[in-house]
Amino acid sequence: MKILLIGPQGSGKSTQADLLAKDLNLPKISTGDIFRELSLQDSEEGRKIKGILNSGELIDDLETAKIVEQRLNKDDCRKGFILDGYPRNRKQQQIFDPKVDKVFDLEVPDHEVVKRLLARGREDDTMETIKKRLSLYHEQTMPLLDYYKNQGILIEIDGMGDIEDIYRRIKDRL
Secondary structure, three states: OEEEEEOOOOOOHHHHHHHHHHHHOOOEEEHHHHHHHHHOOOOHHHHHHHHHHHHOOOOOHHHHHHHHHHHHOOHHHOOOEEEEOOOOOHHHHHHOOOOOOEEEEEEOOHHHHHHHHHHHOOOOOOHHHHHHHHHHHHHHHHHHHHHHHHHOOEEEEEOOOOHHHHHHHHHHHO
16 A cells, blocks of 8 residues: 655644554655765765755755655565655655655644644744745645545644544544
8 A cells, every 4th residue: 555644844744654654564754864974975866955954945846856756766666655745745745756656735724833843842943944834735735635635645633632633534444
């Protein structure tokens, strides 16, 4: 099974992806994790990615697609995978389409996203970068959600409430 979890940063995608990956015994693939790992490297690429992340911008679509495609071609992804937030827009999906079976859209109001992100206290989670990322999310991701809805594989999930309640909603729709 190939599953994509999508939603704004702070919607709980990673938490739910972790639970699904463990439950279904599939690898979780997260561009955020990959980029944070790369940003810690003392290399030209690492410094470049760290600068982009700290500015609130997004890593370009070609680079992101290349990294995801390389990861999905590894042996542990043959039986399926849980994608955490990739693709995030139609262009990425057109560059490299992971051909997912189901897409779970975790819906969380913007004010709640801001509250959650400020509470987690990451270096790149400032009010300015959060608002910028939310704006980019709405602008770029809505056409992708429409695409998946037209494919008949989009499942909207209320992302508010306890982690267990949200997970139950996802499992009920699997």
